[in-house]
Amino acid sequence: MAGSIQQGSTLNVIWAGKRTGVPDKDPSFRGIWFLRKAGNGGWDCIPAGATGNATFFPDLSLPVSVSSLPEALQYDANTTALADKIVLEMAGGIPRANSTAILGVVSDMNTPGVLQVFRYLATSQSMDQKLVGLTGLVRCGEAGGLLSVEALSGSLEDGIPGADMMASAIALFRNTDPVGVASLGRMATSSSGSGSSVIQAAAARALVAIHSATAVPWLGLLLSSASTDMQIYGAQGLSYFANGVGIPTPQNSAQLSYMNQRQPSIYRTSETDQAIGYKLGQPGPFVQFWQAWWGQHPELHPAPTQTP
Numbered sequence: 001m002a003g004s005i006q007q008g009s010t011l012n013v014i015w016a017g018k019r020t021g022v023p024d025k026d027p028s029f030r031g032i033w034f035l036r037k038a039g040n041g042g043w044d045c046i047p048a049g050a051t052g053n054a055t056f057f058p059d060l061s062l063p064v065s066v067s068s069l070p071e072a073l074q075y076d077a078n079t080t081a082l083a084d085k086i087v088l089e090m091a092g093g094i095p096r097a098n099s100t101a102i103l104g105v106v107s108d109m110n111t112p113g114v115l116q117v118f119r120y121l122a123t124s125q126s127m128d129q130k131l132v133g134l135t136g137l138v139r140c141g142e143a144g145g146l147l148s149v150e151a152l153s154g155s156l157e158d159g160i161p162g163a164d165m166m167a168s169a170i171a172l173f174r175n176t177d178p179v180g181v182a183s184l185g186r187m188a189t190s191s192s193g194s195g196s197s198v199i200q201a202a203a204a205r206a207l208v209a210i211h212s213a214t215a216v217p218w219l220g221l222l223l224s225s226a227s228t229d230m231q232i233y234g235a236q237g238l239s240y241f242a243n244g245v246g247i248p249t250p251q252n253s254a255q256l257s258y259m260n261q262r263q264p265s266i267y268r269t270s271e272t273d274q275a276i277g278y279k280l281g282q283p284g285p286f287v288q289f290w291q292a293w294w295g296q297h298p299e300l301h302p303a304p305t306q307t308p
Contacts, residue, residue: 011035012042031061031093032086048105062105065092072120075113084113091117099132100165103139110140122148131162138169143180146173149199150183156196167202174206174247178214181207185218188230204230208237209248216241217302220294223287232283235290239276242267242293267297 005011013035034046048062069075069092075085087106094102099121106114118140121133134152137145149156149166156163170187173180187203204222207215215237222234239245246261262268272293278286294300 005035013045014038014042030066031063032089033061062086062090062101063093064089070120072123073116075116080113081111083109084111084116087113087117091120094121094129099126099129103132103136103165106136115140115142118142118145128162131166135162135166135169138166138173141173141175141180143175143177143183146170146180146183150187153187153190153196153199156199160196163196163198167196167198170199171202171205174209174249176210176212176214176247181210181212181214181218184210185215185221188233189218189221189225201229201233204233208233208240211237211240211245211247213241216300220301223291223294228283228287231287231291232278235278235283235287238290238294239272241265242272243276244268245276 013033032048034048035043036046038044045060047060069088073088073092075088077085080088087102087109090102090105102117102121106117114136118133118136121129122137122145124130124133130152134145134149138149149170156166170184173184184203184206188200188207190200207218207222211219219234219237219241222230222237225231225234242265244263244265246263271289275286275289275293
């Protein structure tokens with residue numbers, strides 16, 4: 001508890017214009033409620049992590065464990081930031097809580113406590129919790145998290161709960177660590193016939209965004225894919241690399257400002273400048289240009305590592 005309220009106090013809490021028993025159906029329930037002093041001397045209850053105008057939020061409060069935290073979630077109360085304490089206590093409340101709620105609560109946080117929670121969940125025997133933990137690690141740019149996802153990717157077939165959630169995190173991976181890039185490359189170019197096509201496409205999109213020197217051989221492999229979409233990804237990534245285009249981030253993606261954040265590139269020419277994009281529905285010339293360009297630059301073709 002933070003603030004001046006004494007433990008054991010009874011509070012008059014108003015939520016959504018109604019008196020709310022917090023809680024009255026399960027006295028053993030423990031959780032964190034966020035309260036704000038109201039003008040009438042009572043307290044307003046603020047939903048923990050919900051938006052919109054709905055009159056009921058399932059995540060009104062954040063559940064916490066009824067017992068001591070597992071060793072992997074324990075923290076120093078004197079040195080741990082309040083936000084990290086909340087996330088760690090919430091993780092201790094699983095499986096009573098829906099573990100996916102943690103992803104919404106932490107949003108874009110990348111703090112020691114958040115990483116501690118995701119690493120804890122990633123080791124869970126529950127596949128649902130494991131996927132939440134790995135999704136969180138990938139969202140935080142952890143190359144090790146990608147390697148673990150890669151090991152599971154064969155079982156993440158389309159339609160499996162968690163595959164889409166994981167794919168969204170992979171597509172936004174921006175860490176240029178060669179270990180993570182190689183993992184993305186293997187997932188994007190997998191020809192085993194198993195696993196999720198959305199995971200494969202997400203890994204390809206991440207390679208396009210990163211387009212580092214270590215990503216280039218993988219992008220070249222995509223040019224010879226049987227999938228037109230994958231060929232387009234390969235061509236896009238190579239066009240960004242050759243023209244020194246910056247890496248898109250959540251901050252600059254919407255305005256496409258990264259397209260103007262150029263770095264010097266020995267591969268940039270007037271021809272490559274004209275071949276960064278393609279007309280919708282007409283990918284043929286775009287892909288063919290970069291296939292020809294790729295053939296003219298064998299120095300960029302070193303064989304990518306095929307095993308982690």
